[in-house]
Amino acid sequence: MITVVLVDDHPVVRRGLRALLEELPELEPVGEAADGAEALRLLEHLAAEGRPRPDVVLMDLQMGSGMHGVEATRRITALPDAPAVLILTTYNTDADILSAVEAGATGYLLKDAPPEELASAIRAAAKGDTVLAPPVAARLLGRSRPGRPVLSPRELEILELLAEGLPNRQISKRLFISEATVKTHLVHIYDKLGVDSRTSAIAAAMQTGLIRAR
Numbered sequence: 001m002i003t004v005v006l007v008d009d010h011p012v013v014r015r016g017l018r019a020l021l022e023e024l025p026e027l028e029p030v031g032e033a034a035d036g037a038e039a040l041r042l043l044e045h046l047a048a049e050g051r052p053r054p055d056v057v058l059m060d061l062q063m064g065s066g067m068h069g070v071e072a073t074r075r076i077t078a079l080p081d082a083p084a085v086l087i088l089t090t091y092n093t094d095a096d097i098l099s100a101v102e103a104g105a106t107g108y109l110l111k112d113a114p115p116e117e118l119a120s121a122i123r124a125a126a127k128g129d130t131v132l133a134p135p136v137a138a139r140l141l142g143r144s145r146p147g148r149p150v151l152s153p154r155e156l157e158i159l160e161l162l163a164e165g166l167p168n169r170q171i172s173k174r175l176f177i178s179e180a181t182v183k184t185h186l187v188h189i190y191d192k193l194g195v196d197s198r199t200s201a202i203a204a205a206m207q208t209g210l211i212r213a214r
Contacts, residue, residue, distance in 0.1 A: 001026060001027075001028050002026055002027050002028065002055045002056065002122060002123060002126045003028050003029075003030045003052070003054040003055050003056070004021055004027060004028065004029050004030065004054060004055065004056045004057075004058055004122060005029070005030060005031045005032070005033065005039060005042060005043070005054045005056070005057045005058065005083070006018060006029055006031070006032045006033070006058050007032075007033045007034075007035070007036065007038075007039045007057060007058065007059045007060060007063075007069070007072065008034070008058075008060040008063070008088075009034050009035055009060065009063035009064045009066065011034075013060075013111075014032050017029070017058065017088075018032070020115055020118070020119075021119075021122075024119055026123070027119065027122060027123075030046070030051075030054055031046065031054070034063065034066065035063040035064065035066025035067050035068075035072070036059075036063065036066060036067030036068060036069060036071055036072025036073075036075070037066055037067040037072070038066070039057065039059070039072055039076065040067075040072065040075055040076065043057075043076065043079065043083075053081055053082075053083055054083045055083055055084065055125075055126040056083055056084050056085075056086055056122050056125050056126050057076055057083050057084070057085045057086070058086050058088050058122070059072060059073055059085050059086065059087050059088065059105070060087075060088060060089055061087060061089040061091055061096055061100065062089070062091065069087060069089070069100065070096075070099045070100055070103045071103075073085045073087070073100060073103040073104055073105050074103040074104060076104075077103065077104030077105075078104075082104075084106040084107075084125040084126060084128065085103075085104065085105045085106060085125075086105065086106055086107045086108075086109065086121060086122060086125040086131065087100045087105045087107065087108045087109065088109050088110075088111060088113075088118070089108075089109075089110065089111060090110065090111050090112075091212060092110060092133075092135050092136055093209055093210060093211055093212050094151070094156055094209065094210045094211075095153075095156035095157065095159065095160050095210060095211050095212075096212075097136055098153045098156060099153060099156070099157065102153055106125045106128065106129070106130060106131065107121055107124070107125050107129075107130060107131030107132060108131070108132055108133060108136045109121050109131065109133045109136075110133045110135060110136070113133060117133075149192045149193055149194075149204075149208065149210070150192070151189065151192055151210060154175075154185060155185055155188060155189050155192075156210060156211065157175065158171060158175070158182065158185050158186065158189065159189060159201065159202070159205045159210060159211050160211050160212075161174060161175075162198055162201060162202055163202050163205070163206070163211055163212075168182045168183060168186075186198075186201075189201055193205065
């Protein structure tokens, strides 16, 4: 039996996922959480009760004002005897994918995946295998194609914050780096994208799918 924790801020989505998993004899949902912080508390609670740790955490990325999926993935995968974290989201930009993979996610699926693909991915994640939805794998492969700008995870992170409208000072506070470091990253970003302003950088990044359109 493969035990699964569901993490998503939409109750209807969690209910649907639970119903799907309960139809499969080898998969058992053992808990739900509305954001990353709640998921961590749930895992701590299960451990305190002496219950076996779940095999897989099915994790959304963006969850309202709560702890987002990337940070939750980073913290969960750092736990002793950590469960596998399988991302299930609607987002497939470079920034989202790379951040999740760097945080330790075992796999990355999109929410439009067929039920049999999701079930297969959960089984694979429980065994420690890497699982990538075809569109996600294509995006990762596309980063190495000639002519397409390749930005580091930190540069992509800064681009996302630029798109949110944050000035350099707020970006530095959010990422715990100096303003000088932010400016240095911006120089590299502008150079890689062939632009000379924040607005042009955001537009170019959205056009190439590096970050999400706002």
